[in-house]
Amino acid sequence: MSTSPEPYEIYAVKYAYRDAVRAQNFIFSDAHDVPMPLDYYVWAIVGKSKTYVVDTGFDEAEAAARKRDHIRSPAEGLRLIGVEAENVEEIILTHMHYDHCGNMKQFPKAKFYLQDREMAFATGRFMREKFIRHSFAVDYVTDLVRALYDDRVDFVDGVREIAPGLSLHHVGGHTDGLQVVRVWTRRGWMVIASDATHFYDNMNRTNPFPIVFNMGHVMEGYRTVQALADSPQHVIAGHDPLVMARFPAVSKETEGIAVRLDADPLHWE
Numbered sequence: 001m002s003t004s005p006e007p008y009e010i011y012a013v014k015y016a017y018r019d020a021v022r023a024q025n026f027i028f029s030d031a032h033d034v035p036m037p038l039d040y041y042v043w044a045i046v047g048k049s050k051t052y053v054v055d056t057g058f059d060e061a062e063a064a065a066r067k068r069d070h071i072r073s074p075a076e077g078l079r080l081i082g083v084e085a086e087n088v089e090e091i092i093l094t095h096m097h098y099d100h101c102g103n104m105k106q107f108p109k110a111k112f113y114l115q116d117r118e119m120a121f122a123t124g125r126f127m128r129e130k131f132i133r134h135s136f137a138v139d140y141v142t143d144l145v146r147a148l149y150d151d152r153v154d155f156v157d158g159v160r161e162i163a164p165g166l167s168l169h170h171v172g173g174h175t176d177g178l179q180v181v182r183v184w185t186r187r188g189w190m191v192i193a194s195d196a197t198h199f200y201d202n203m204n205r206t207n208p209f210p211i212v213f214n215m216g217h218v219m220e221g222y223r224t225v226q227a228l229a230d231s232p233q234h235v236i237a238g239h240d241p242l243v244m245a246r247f248p249a250v251s252k253e254t255e256g257i258a259v260r261l262d263a264d265p266l267h268w269e
C-alpha cells in the first residue's frame with residue numbers, strides 16, 4: 001500500500017510592488033495600456049518538522065536603485081506568519097535575479113538549493129551582455145559565490161526530490177537555470193512557478209513576460225508547470241497580484257501581506 005507524504009502548508013508573503021501597464025508584461029503585443037502592477041513575493045513551505053523558504057527577495061537599497069516600492073523586508077513579512085529568518089535552515093532559490101536572491105545575511109543558518117545551470121549562467125559568458133545581466137545584482141551573486149565557498153550551496157541538476165512531497169524541477173527559459181517547486185499539500189500537488197509564469201496570463205495566453213533567455217524553454221516551462229500541478233488552480237504565479245486576491249489572508253493582521261496557498265481559492269475568475 002502506498003502512503004502519501006505529510007502535506008505541507010504554503011504561504012506567499014508580499015514584500016514589494018511595482019506599477020506597470022499591461023503592455024510591459026507580455027512579449028507579444030497586448031495593446032492595452034491599462035494598469036497591471038507587479039507584486040514581489042517570497043514563499044514559505046511549512047512542514048511538521050521543517051520550514052523551507054523559497055527565494056529571499058531584494059533589500060531597500062536595491063529597491064531604491066531600481067525604483068521599486070519596498071514595503072517591508074522579506075524577513076519582516078515572514079515573521080508575521082511565524083517564520084524567523086535567522087532560524088531558517090533550507091532555502092530554495094528559484095533563480096538568481098535580483099528580486100529572488102538578496103538579503104542573504106538575514107538567513108545566517110541557511111543552505112541554498114540552486115540549479116547548476118543558474119550559477120553557471122550568473123557567472124558566465126552571457127553576463128557580458130548588459131541587457132541580460134541587468135536583472136542580476138552583482139552583490140547578490142557574489143554573496144552566493146561566498147555561500148558556495150562556505151559549504152552553503154546544494155546543487156540540483158534537473159529534477160530532485162529534497163524531501164517526501166517536495167521536489168525541484170529545472171525549467172529554464174526566463175533564466176538558464178530557473179527551477180520550479182512542486183509541493184504536496186492538503187489540496188493536492190501544487191507548483192510554486194516563480195518566474196516560469198510571472199502572471200497567470202503569461203501562461204494562459206502563451207505570451208511570455210519580456211525578460212527571456214530562451215523562448216522555447218519558456219514555453220516548454222508552461223507545459224512542465226501544468227503537468228506537475230493538479231490543475232491550473234494549483235499553480236502559483238511569481239509576480240501576479242491575483243495571488244493576493246485569490247487566496248485567503250493568513251490572519252486579520254496579514255491582510256494584503258500574506259496569504260495561505262494550500263487553502264481553497266476564494267474565487268478564480
Ligand SMILES: [Zn+2]
Pocket residue numbers: 097099100195238239
Ligand atoms: Zn522575478
